[in-house]
Amino acid sequence: MNRTLILCAHGAESSRGRGALAGLVNAVRREAQDLDVVDAFVDVQQPTIAEIVAETSGPRAIVPLMLSYDKPVSVDIVQASHLDPAVTVTPPLGPDWVLAEVGVRRLFEAGARSHDTIVLAADTTTDDRAIADIGKAARLLSAVWGGRVHVGTLGGPDTPLADAVDVARAYGQRVVVSTYLLTPGDVHDHIAAAGADVVTEPLLDGGPPDARIVSLVLARARSRGAWMPTGGDPGPRLAHQ
Structure with a gap:
């Protein structure tokens, strides 16, 4: 069974914003065929991060698609991760x-x-x-x-x-x-x-995402402690850079 990578973002109101997020998720999915890549949101769009955690199983890493610390979002993500000890949370994308x-x-x-x-x-x-x-x-x-x-x-x-x-x-x-x-x-x-x-345009401008951002997402997902080692301590952990 593949491990699950959950990409969690603020939902976007605009069609361009939603398309840009979907483009990043799809690009990560293409590059990480050994992972089940799913998206989740903390507001505006569905499904919510809590719903995705509840619907998935096995080792999962949540990568917050955030450019800086966001306390309300962090609380929502950490609370969702506590629904299952097999879920870890990585650092956000930025700053980097x-x-x-x-x-x-x-x-x-x-x-x-x-x-x-x-x-x-x-x-x-x-x-x-x-x-x-x-x-x-x-x-x-x-x-x-x-x-x-x-x-x-x-x-x-x-x-x-x-x-x-x-x-x-x-x-x-x-x-x-x-x-x-x-x-x-x-x-x-x-x-x-x-x-x-x-x-300037945002980091995701609606076109194909910069390959470096895709690589950054995967680096967060595979950062030290992001995945539970086989036979390791099943307690919840926060991954660190």
Whole structure:
């Protein structure tokens, strides 16, 4: 019997967002034929993560398709994992060097130039750990891009995105927003309306997913402790990087 890989995401309202998520799940499924790959959601779309855990059996790893720590989502996923001791939860996708590399690819695709001022834009972020993750994502993007990266969010204690764009204009160059979102949708529309000269597409833009993101998902799934070893302790565990 194949082991089960559960890819858990926020549901998407838009058809583009749903298509982008489905494209990633299908790409992972093609690359991991030794695994039964299923998707689950914490909101908006069905089935829920609790339903999938209840409907599946055997060793299972849940990979949160999140770019930073999300406390409510983490609680839902961990609670679902406690339904069965054979379920483990891996770290989320981000922040990670791979996402920074794809982010730079999106910058080039959008026509960003070396002298532009870059602002990494994220959704509303209120939890201290999530804020730290967004800051780390900006530092990784800066290292790969080779220049300073500012941070702006749509809500929370961090700098509001519109203010971050205004501050970036003080450098006298074009302002390019690097979208730190997994999928397109309303949040990306709000980011695009913040006044930057150029806004990149999300990491999943509706086309075939970048092979590096597919590999990152599988790396999380196969990270240390993500699968229960045969004959090992059946108690629930959280996988660590």
